[in-house]
Amino acid sequence: MDAMKTYDIFKSISPLTEDSWIDLQSLFEPLDLKRNEYLVREGSRVSYCYILLDGVVRVFYNKEGNEYNKTFFIPGMFPTPLTALLSDAPSRLSFQALLPSKLIRFSYKGFRELFSKHQCLESFMLRVLEREWINKERHDIQMVTNDATTNYLIFRDEYPGLENQIPQYHIASYLGITPIQLSRIRAQLAKS
């Protein structure tokens, strides 16, 4: 069932041959995380790609003790330290499960080594980066041009129900404001 679900996720991104899927699948390892456990810690070396099947993961960076939430991952997304993998450098980002989460992980190196055998996997990787790029740009434009109230409303739309499952200070950090300011915004919205 998980395998099927994963296959659907992959297929929806870029077509894969049956052979390539078999080889790729042989790299898969299930991974279960408790609430607040980490997939990746800042400063660590990384070697895996991740697929989130259940739960929620946040990615954040840390500067002088302050955490800045960059985004949240929900099932079907890839909470993967792309930059660290691509540049083969320690991760500047941390990935943490905010709820009990179910994932699959697979070796990035192993994946990459399949490129020469399966051209469709390199095309797949290109397609993944294209999608990430498009999404990031849309997200960035949103965050810069809107005020915090608008972005909070968009957050509620994009992650239905999530605001009741995680602490609000995580949402505030994601919006680039303090929890107090988010509280004021919520009070303001409740009035109107």
Place this chain on the structure above:
Amino acid sequence: MDAMKTYDIFKSISPLTEDSWIDLQSLFEPLDLKRNEYLVREGSRVSYCYILLDGVVRVFYNKEGNEYNKTFFIPGMFPTPLTALLSDAPSRLSFQALLPSKLIRFSYKGFRELFSKHQCLESFMLRVLEREWINKERHDIQMVTNDATTNYLIFRDEYPGLENQIPQYHIASYLGITPIQLSRIRAQLAKS
């Protein structure tokens, strides 16, 4: 000379076969822009990739008459509407030469059609996106975790001499502050 320069730029990103380079080069068209002329206007359909050989280009988005500078391109960079090309949608971004500029453009479709003949070009494209991703992430972390003063100093480092060649309100917009605030920051820095 330009051809040589361009070849160096490409080679430094990912190895290309001689054949692929010949095919690719046949797509190239020179393009010269005057100060303030546009490569791409918001809302337009796009079909070209660009290489900047001389000058400076800014990319910005527009919301209700306000312009938000996203980044500046200097020679050797690719002021290309990636998202619009990848998603085949009208560009949400505008690209404008801030100084008299010399570019090369080539058809994205034509480039893409060479992928099946030259595998190395698809690898090249993947490599470009990887680099863009890494740079963007570094840049984003910087902008979020630093204050405007620090980012202004970084800007001066990353684009030496540029601050004397373009209006300061473009820099202010890039930093996410008003020109008045930038002026205050500059006054503050001059004191110490």
Place this chain on the structure above:
DNA sequence: TTCATTCCTTAACATATGTTAATGCATAGG
């Protein structure tokens, strides 16, 4: 049950940044 912990809210206050407006400098065009 009671107590401790976590986290949201609210208020009072401090501060940074935006807004409006005036001034002055440099440059280009007549």
Place this chain on the structure above:
DNA sequence: CCTATGCATTAACATATGTTAAGGAATGAA
């Protein structure tokens, strides 16, 4: 040469948001 234009600076003021602190609801442990 003079004038108009574009741009940077500065000041005075308004406002949004951060900071500190206190209180209270919800949750879980003893």
